[in-house]
Amino acid sequence: MSESTKGGRLSLLSAALVVARRDFMAVLWSRSFIFFLVGPLFPLVVGALAGSVTNHVENSAPDYPKLGVIMQGADLDAVLTAGAALGSRMNGDLPDLAIVKRLKAGETAHPAKALAQENAAGRDMGAILSGTLAHPVLTGSREHLQDWQGPVSLLAARARTQTPAPLPEVALSPTAVAATQADTGHGRMMTAQAAQTLLFLLMMLLAGMVLSNLVEEKANKIIEVLAAAIPMDAVFLGKLFAMLAISMVGIAVWGAAGGVLHLVSGQGIQFLTAPAVGWPLFVVLGIAYFGLGYLLLGSVFLTIGSMASTVREVQTLSMPVTMAQILVFFFASYGMAREGSPVEWASIVFPFSSPFAMLGRAAIHGEIWPHLAALGWQALCVLIFVRVGAYIFRRRVMQSGAQGAVKKKRGVLEILRKA
Amino acid sequence: MRADLEDAVRESNDSRPLAIEVRALVKRFNGTTAVDGVDLRVPEGAIYGILGPNGAGKTTTLRMILGIIDPDSGFRRVLGSERPHDVSHAIGYLPEERGLYPAMKAYEAIGFLGALRGVPLAKGRQRGRELLEEHGLGHLAERQIRQMSKGQAQQVQVLGTLVHEPRLVIFDEPFSGLDAINQGRLEQMIRALAAKGTTVIFSTHVIAHAERLCDEVAIIAGGRVPFAGPVDEARDRIRPQVRLETRAHEGAWRAALPADTRQEGRFWLFSLPESGVEPLLRALIEGDAGILSLSIERAGLHDAFVAIAGAAAAKALDASGEEAL
Numbered sequence: 001m002s003e004s005t006k007g008g009r010l011s012l013l014s015a016a017l018v019v020a021r022r023d024f025m026a027v028l029w030s031r032s033f034i035f036f037l038v039g040p041l042f043p044l045v046v047g048a049l050a051g052s053v054t055n056h057v058e059n060s061a062p063d064y065p066k067l068g069v070i071m072q073g074a075d076l077d078a079v080l081t082a083g084a085a086l087g088s089r090m091n092g093d094l095p096d097l098a099i100v101k102r103l104k105a106g107e108t109a110h111p112a113k114a115l116a117q118e119n120a121a122g123r124d125m126g127a128i129l130s131g132t133l134a135h136p137v138l139t140g141s142r143e144h145l146q147d148w149q150g151p152v153s154l155l156a157a158r159a160r161t162q163t164p165a166p167l168p169e170v171a172l173s174p175t176a177v178a179a180t181q182a183d184t185g186h187g188r189m190m191t192a193q194a195a196q197t198l199l200f201l202l203m204m205l206l207a208g209m210v211l212s213n214l215v216e217e218k219a220n221k222i223i224e225v226l227a228a229a230i231p232m233d234a235v236f237l238g239k240l241f242a243m244l245a246i247s248m249v250g251i252a253v254w255g256a257a258g259g260v261l262h263l264v265s266g267q268g269i270q271f272l273t274a275p276a277v278g279w280p281l282f283v284v285l286g287i288a289y290f291g292l293g294y295l296l297l298g299s300v301f302l303t304i305g306s307m308a309s310t311v312r313e314v315q316t317l318s319m320p321v322t323m324a325q326i327l328v329f330f331f332a333s334y335g336m337a338r339e340g341s342p343v344e345w346a347s348i349v350f351p352f353s354s355p356f357a358m359l360g361r362a363a364i365h366g367e368i369w370p371h372l373a374a375l376g377w378q379a380l381c382v383l384i385f386v387r388v389g390a391y392i393f394r395r396r397v398m399q400s401g402a403q404g405a406v407k408k409k410r411g412v413l414e415i416l417r418k419a
Numbered sequence: 420m421r422a423d424l425e426d427a428v429r430e431s432n433d434s435r436p437l438a439i440e441v442r443a444l445v446k447r448f449n450g451t452t453a454v455d456g457v458d459l460r461v462p463e464g465a466i467y468g469i470l471g472p473n474g475a476g477k478t479t480t481l482r483m484i485l486g487i488i489d490p491d492s493g494f495r496r497v498l499g500s501e502r503p504h505d506v507s508h509a510i511g512y513l514p515e516e517r518g519l520y521p522a523m524k525a526y527e528a529i530g531f532l533g534a535l536r537g538v539p540l541a542k543g544r545q546r547g548r549e550l551l552e553e554h555g556l557g558h559l560a561e562r563q564i565r566q567m568s569k570g571q572a573q574q575v576q577v578l579g580t581l582v583h584e585p586r587l588v589i590f591d592e593p594f595s596g597l598d599a600i601n602q603g604r605l606e607q608m609i610r611a612l613a614a615k616g617t618t619v620i621f622s623t624h625v626i627a628h629a630e631r632l633c634d635e636v637a638i639i640a641g642g643r644v645p646f647a648g649p650v651d652e653a654r655d656r657i658r659p660q661v662r663l664e665t666r667a668h669e670g671a672w673r674a675a676l677p678a679d680t681r682q683e684g685r686f687w688l689f690s691l692p693e694s695g696v697e698p699l700l701r702a703l704i705e706g707d708a709g710i711l712s713l714s715i716e717r718a719g720l721h722d723a724f725v726a727i728a729g730a731a732a733a734k735a736l737d738a739s740g741e742e743a744l
Contacts, residue, residue, distance in 0.1 A: 005546040007508035007536035007583030018534045026522060221518025225576075227487045228512040229535035231504050394488055 012237070015230035019238025023213075024245050033246075037253050040205065044261065064092075065126030067148060068100035068118055070109040075133050076102055078159035086151075086158060089167060094151040100128060111139035133160045185364075187273025192336060192363035194272060195286060196356045200329040203293055206247040208321060210298040211305035212314040213239050218306075218397075232390035240298045240386070244291060251290075275363035277371075285362045285371055292378040293355030297325065299382055300352075303389030307397055332356030339364075348374065351381040435462040437496075438587050438618035439484060444493035446479050453479045455642035456493070461620060461635070463586075466613045468629035469622040470724065471639035472735035477622040478515055480639065481591050484620075485512055498587055508537040511585035515592045515622075517573050521565035525551060525575045528564055532579030543582055550578045554604075570601055577605065581612070588612060590621035594628055606632055630720040638724055640732035646723075653723040658690040660718065664711040665703070672706025675699055691715060 083097045111128040118125040127140025136156045217223040226235050275282040308314045335347030347357040358374040439461040446454040454476040461467045469477050482488045486503030498506040519528045526547035533543025551560045594602045637647040680689035725733040
C-alpha cells in the first residue's frame with residue numbers, strides 16, 4: 001500500500017457534497033443533458049422562424065387599398081395637392097389617392113359603379129371620393145368609410161383653402177417624463193407578474209427532474225450503500241444540490257441564448273417597469289428565490305419520487321405534481337393582486353408559494369428586510385422537508401428481507417392509495 | 420471441569436473489547452416483528468457469522484447495526500458509538516443487494532465508495548487502481564461497471580468496501596452469486612482481514628462458510644437469537660455421536676447401548692453417554708459383541724443448528740441454501 005487511505009468522518013455537508021458531485025458530473029456528461037439544454041431553446045427557434053415567416057408574409061402582402069377620386073378637374077387637382085402635403089404628416093392615416101375619373105363640367109359621377117369596376121380591374125380601391133370640396137361624398141365599404149371619414153374631411157378642408165399656409169416643422173425634444181404614481185404601480189405589477197411567471201416556468205421545467213432522482217439508486221441497488229455510509233439527509237441534500245446546480249447550468253445556457261437573441265434582435269426588457277428594489281437586487285433575489293423554491297419543491301418531489309420503484313410510477317406522478325405547482329403559482333398570483341389581505345400573507349408564509357409571492361413583492365415594494373426573513377424561513381423549511389423526507393424514506397422504503405421487497409414492489413402508488 | 424473451562428473461555432472472550440454490542444433490539448414492520456429482542460456481542464478482530472434462513476431477520480439486524488434503520492427499541496453500540504453513522508468511516512459494508520453506478524469505471528466506483536467514507540476522491544481512486552492490481556483485476560480498472568460480469572462487479576464492490584481500511588467489515592450474504600473459485604478467494608480475503616485485526620461480520624444461510632471461517636456465530640431464526648457464541652460452544656450443545664460396528668448382532672451387550680440408539684446399516688448410532696465411553700466398552704467386551712470399529716464424532720454446526728433453532732428453522736435454512744444455488 002502506497003499510503004494510508006483511512007477514512008475520516010464526514011460532516012453532513014461534506015457527505016452531501018460527495019453525492020452532489022457524483023450526481024452533477026453524471027448528469028453533466030450524459031448525452032441526455034444536451035437534449036435537456038437544447039429542448040427549451042426549440043420554442044425560441046420556432047418563435048424566431050414564425051416571426052420571420054410573418055414578416056415575410058407582411059412584406060409580400062398587397063399594398064393598402066387606395067382612395068379613388070372622381071371630381072371636377074379643379075377640385076381633383078386641389079385634392080391631390082392637399083393629399084401630397086398631408087400624407088407624410090398623418091402617419092398612414094390618409095390613404096394613397098388615385099384618380100379614377102376627371103369629370104367634365106356637367107358630367108355626373110357613379111361612384112359605386114366605378115368602385116366595382118376599379119376593383120374588378122384589379123386596382124385595389126377601398127372607397128371613392130366624389131362630390132365637391134364643400135360637400136365631399138365617400139362611397140365604399142362601411143369599414144373604410146369609418147376609417148377615412150376624418151382624414152377625408154381634413155383633406156377637403158385643406159383643398160378648399162386657396163393659399164394654404166405651409167405646414168410648420170415641429171421640433172421634437174424627447175425626454176424621460178416622470179411616470180405618474182398610477183403608471184408606476186401598474187408597471188411594477190406587470191414586472192412582478194412577469195417575474196413570477198418566469199420563476200414558475202423555470203421551476204415547473206426543472207423541479208420535476210428531481211422526481212426520478214432516487215429511482216436510479218434504487219434500480220441499481222446503490223441506495224443501501226449510500227444509506228449505510230452517510231445519513232439519508234445527506235443523500236437527499238446532495239441530490240437536491242446536484243439538481244439545483246444542473247438547473248443553474250441550464251438557466252445560464254438559456255440566459256446566454258436569450259442574451260444573444262436580445263443582441264441580435266435589439267429587443268430588451270425596456271417594456272417592463274424597473275422593480276422597486278432595482279434591477280440588480282431584483283435579479284439577485286430572483287436567483288435566491290428560484291434556488292430556495294427549487295429546493296422546497298424538490299425536497300417534496302424527491303420524497304414522493306423516492307417511494308416510486310419504477311420510472312413508470314414516476315411518470316404517473318408527474319401530472320398531479322405539475323397540477324400542484326400550477327395551483328401554488330395561482331395562489332401566489334392571487335395573493336399578490338390582493339395586497340395586504342390575509343390571502344397575500346398566507347401566500348407569503350406558505351413555504352411553496354413564498355418564493356413567488358416574495359419575488360412579486362420585490363417588484364412592488366422596496367424594503368429589503370422582509371426578503372431576508374423570507375429567505376431564512378424558506379431555508380428552514382428546506383431543512384425540515386429534507387429531514388422529514390429522509391425519515392419517511394427510511395421508514396417506508398429501507399425495509400429489509402421479504403417484507404422490504406414487498407414494500408418496494410407496492411411502491412408509492414400503493415402508499416398513496418392507503419393514505 | 421469442562422463447564423469451568425467454558426466459563427473461563429467465555430470470560431476471556433468477554434474481556435476483549437467489543438466491536439459491536441447490541442441488546443434487546445426490536446424492529447417491527449407493519450405489525451410484523453422482524454427482529455425480536457436480539458442480543459449480540461462481537462469481539463474486535465473476530466470473524467463473526469450470523470446464521471439463519473431467509474427472512475430470519477439477518478439483514479434487518481445488520482441494517483440496524485449500521486444505522487440504515489433505527490430499532491423500535493433496544494440498545495446498539497458500534498465501535499464505541501451509539502450512533503453508527505458517527506463511525507461509518509471505520510466501517511465497510513457490502514449489502515446483500517449489490518449495486519454500483521453502471522456508468523462508473525471500476526477505479527472510479529472504488530474511489531466513490533471511499534469518498535462516502537471520508538477518503539479524498541483522488542486518493543480513493545488511486546487506491547482503487549492499486550487494489551484492483553493487487554487482486555489481479557488491474558485489467559478492469561478502466562472498464563465501466565455496466566461492461567462487467569456480475570461476478571466482476573461484485574469483486575469491485577468488495578474492494579470498494581475495503582478501500583478506506585475499515586476496522587469493521589460487514590458482509591450481508593457475501594458468498595451468494597459467486598462461483599466456487601471466487602467464494603474461496605473471498606474466504607481468503609476474510610481471513611486476511613481478521614489476521615490484520617479487522618472485525619468481520621457476515622450473514623449467511625450456508626452453514627459450511629460459517630463453520631470454516633467463524634470464531635463465533637449467532638444463530639437467528641424467527642427474529643430471535645437462540646444462540647450466540649463460539650462455534651465450538653454451539654457444537655457442544657449436542658453430545659458427540661458414537662458410531663459402533665460389531666460382529667455380533669444380538670446378545671446381552673445390547674442392553675448396554677443407550678436408549679437413543681438407532682441402527683443405520685451395519686452401524687449402531689447413539690449419543691455419547693454422560694458416563695463416557697469406558698463403561699460401555701467394558702460391557703461390550705464382556706458381552707462379547709465383537710467390536711469391529713468405534714468412533715466418536717463431534718457434532719457439526721448443522722446438527723447444532725437443528726438442535727438450537729429447531730427442525731423447522733433448519734429446514735428453512737436448507738431451503739434458503741437450495742434457492743441460492
